[in-house]
Amino acid sequence: MPPRPRFDRRAPVRELPNINDRINYPQLRVVDADGAQLGVIDREKALEVAKDRELDLVLVSEKADPPVCRIMDYGKYKFEQEKKAKEAKKKSHQTEVKEVKMRYKIDQHDYDVRIGQATRFLKAGDKVKCTVIFRGREIQHTALAETLLRRMAKDLEEQAEIQQAPKREGRNMIMFLTPRKTPLAKKDGDDTQVATKAVRTIPAPPRPTGLKPAATP
Structure with a gap:
């Protein structure tokens, strides 16, 4: 059975x-x-x-x-x-503060990872606390840390705006970003600048080797 x-x-x-x-x-x-x-x-x-x-x-x-x-x-x-319920749930999302930590000496790959993390948090409607951690004598490089944070804010400006500018807090340098509510206004000349930058980055053709210079008449 x-x-x-x-x-x-x-x-x-x-x-x-x-x-x-x-x-x-x-x-x-x-x-x-x-x-x-x-x-x-x-x-x-x-x-x-x-x-x-x-x-x-x-x-x-x-x-x-x-x-x-x-x-x-x-x-x-x-x-x-169901559509109305999803929209209501989206509107009732409780904003959280997510933190992204880094050192003022950071390579490009790790920096890109932090940018990706911050982008995901911002798209979810959360604020982002960007923290640069100092160890030992690194505390004397606050200027470099501030430059790094402002670079981060610039790279994320399409998704976020600065809620609190970079400032020192204990042995850290912090900055708060909040999701951008209004689209970023496009500045005049942006396309020209991008095109100019692209042209400048095109490598010059290699110089031929092994050829004797032409004789001067």
Whole structure:
């Protein structure tokens, strides 16, 4: 004899929506998809009307007397409700302060990693605390640390704006960035500067070797 399937008491019970044949009330007050009142009608008649219109009969107010149902496209209604719930959850996001730590001596790869971390935090709607840590006599290089933090703010200016400028705090130099609320205004001449920079970075062709200079007539 095969073993009986075990029932997991911890598993959440999925609540099925009260639509169509799951509605068991004999009398219903029905509203159509356009909001027009169809009055109080029998359950069977309400189901027939919904079926003729290729829509669903959805229970919207069970406590009313008689219960209120609406004729609608339940799939579309469910999608819109889930979309609204996601938007509400996004708006209710609790802003956190995420920290990105580094030393004032940092190579390009590690710097790019910190930029990537800060970008993810900012896109999630969180503030970013950028911290440069000093050890021992490194505390005398606060100017270099401030330069590093301002470079970071510049590289992140499309996603963030400075909430608190770089300042020394104990044996650290800190700066706070907050997600940018308004798009960064494009400055005149940016395209020209980028093009000029690109031209300047094109390497010159190698000079031919092994050739004697032409004789001067």
